[in-house]
Amino acid sequence: MDERSVAEDLFDIRALAAFVSVEIDDNHAEHWLMSDGHWTIRLDLHDGTLLAGPILVEHRVTGLESAKSKLEALRQFVVLAQRRNLPASMMPRERRAAQWIAELRVGDAILDGAGHQDIARALFGSSIAERRWRIENSSYRLRVQRLARVAREYLRQPLSGPWFL
Structure with missing residues (x-):
């Protein structure tokens, strides 16, 4: 060399x-x-x-x-x-970023007084049935419930969690 x-x-x-x-x-x-x-x-x-x-x-x-x-x-x-x-x-992509964004959006919706059906429509749009959405769209309902549970937990602990890194 x-x-x-x-x-x-x-x-x-x-x-x-x-x-x-x-x-x-x-x-x-x-x-x-x-x-x-x-x-x-x-x-x-x-x-x-x-x-x-x-x-x-x-x-x-x-x-x-x-x-x-x-x-x-x-x-x-x-x-x-x-x-x-x-x-x-x-640069590596943050694999959980989409989940954190959804949790943040749901947290904002909860603070604005939105119900689960309103949140489901905001997140999933026309995929949510007009009537009987809890039965017709049970997978979306369960997903919104999980997101809301996590968002409420973050809201109980201000200035902590992945939103405030």
Whole structure:
């Protein structure tokens, strides 16, 4: 390898200083966390240190079942190290966001005095039967009941829960 190739392969944590925090455990192993609040990449050093300057990174993948998520994390790390930011296309989506939005909407509806049928119509529109909605749309009724139960619990505990992170 020529000198330029070696330099391009090195990683310097100082380039990402705005995104990093580190914990050094009792065994002197370093545990790095890189995050901007929307994404997080964790890097555990088994040997050596990132504190001494640029290093050549080696990545271990153990286990076939868990390799997929580890390889995705490695891909994110490489892009972050090269670009100094993580493009939106690589940021993980919050899997529960749609549920939290529904819970928030139901909480707002409860505060406005809406009943379960009103909430069901607001959430599911024309899927709700005009008459006998409790019988014709029992799955929607049960879903609204679950959402209302969770929303009421959040409303009992102001400034807590996923709405106020």
